[in-house]
Amino acid sequence: MQIQTAEGESAIALDVDKIRADFPILSRQVYGKPLVYLDNAATSQKPRSVIETLTDYYENYNSNVHRGVHALSMEATDRFEDARQKVASFIGSGSSESIVWTRNATEAINLVANTWARQNVRPGDEIVVTQMEHHSNLVPWQRVAREKDAKLKVLPLTDEGTIDMDDFEEAIGPRTRLLAVAHMSNSLGTINPVKEFAQRAHAVGATVLVDGAQSVPHLPVDVKDLDCDFLAFSGHKMMGPTGIGVLYAKRDILDEMEPFLVGGEMVLEVWNDRATWNDLPMRFEAGTPDIADAIALGAAVDYLNGLGMENVREHEVQLTQYALNAFKDLEEDLDLYGPRDVALRGGILSFHSSELHAHDLGTFLDRQGIAIRTGHHCTMPLMRTLDVAATARASFYVYNTESEVDVLVDALKQALTYFAYGEQRAR
């Protein structure tokens, strides 16, 4: 069925029952109740094809990559590099040389902080981040700023949890060396206009790093269109395994960057007293890489391409709209954060009750089979801004359904009653 998306493009309505059947874990029960998995911003579930790709590697061609002359090593190398090419195409990068394997988005950002930033950030320079950054896109820049005597600027948020363009313009200037910004907030769901940010940042000569940990799994992301210089993301949030992540960098920038970790695999020639560096992207991949997980991330990309990222996004837009409507029943009891316009947000709903602590709520929902996350979501500075210690967060993926949202909302109502009227509650 053709449907019109929020962005005015056409998408195909996905058969969610069919999708769910591809994820073995979604049929399990928790405390005798069907699992309602709403913790996708923390990590996604994995389709059978990804799990089988892992098994296939270990059962049939487990071998170290690169330089091997035997059949297994050549097979492993081919599939490993094939996965890199799939990831490159998935984010619209023409070249797989721009794709560096890391453990996760955090390591990708640390790589940039330890190489590019060490070489390029100078005393008095400014690094601009936002108030909604995950610790992984904040703490590395705190350290760079301290070590380089640079200034870290934090863009404030509007009441809806977005960045005001006037604030942005005011913060960006000739001293801005780097803009490091989340594409989608893991705590608020806010989608930042990173394309526009990148244009304006480039106009003043700044470099742009986009934290795509939440966006790449859920939105069509095209690095050429965004024109970002760096994009960091994790495999495990996009149906891939844990332990594999990606740093995309523009080729000319990567070319000028010093290696991060040094040792085997990243060198070309080695003497007793010196070494020369390997070609891109291997120069940034010291030691035996995470071969199985990289190949399985390739399988996850195949799966997402099979669904179509436009369709994934549209499913989540509709589900988020449904959830926002359902949450209206709860607005007297719960504060909901982030933009109300689904075009400006992803499927992440963070909420807080002054009567009911997030951890009590999390435990209550858990016993009904509902998995959500409670806490600071690795965004402590944001929690301070919101003046809460913790929030509860439900986050969707393409396999979640409106009936699961109903189960959540119903359980939230029960929880509010349970904790408000404990003495009279039924046993």
Add this chain to the structure above:
Amino acid sequence: MENNELGNLYRDAILDHCRNPRNHDPLQDPDSTGRSVNPFCGDEVEIQLSMDGGRVTGVGVQAVGCSINQASSSMMAEVLDGKGAEEAAAMAEDFRRMMLEGGDERELNGLGSLEALNGVREFPVRIKCALLPWSALKDALD
């Protein structure tokens, strides 16, 4: 509520202490103060003690956080009054043992109303919530 385990965690006594926390007002001019924070969840407990001749003569406890933390704080405040410093420290140790190892009957009897928190043991990720006020107490006694 059909879920008995949940009812065992959130017993009426716990919800009562949570809604009506005992000894909640901060003490003026305390002899000793303590504080404990769980950065993981943002929960925080502050405690003030008045001591006279080695005995607790006044307690103030302010807990910010989940109901288990608040109830444990309130119950602790209630049982501390009149205890000797060593007795209070031993009680903290008994409570910790009840949470982590189950504790024996003598220990459970000695803890009185705190026994209501025994159900927390079935929810391992919540044990630290119950222990937080007790580390604030330890801070105040040290």
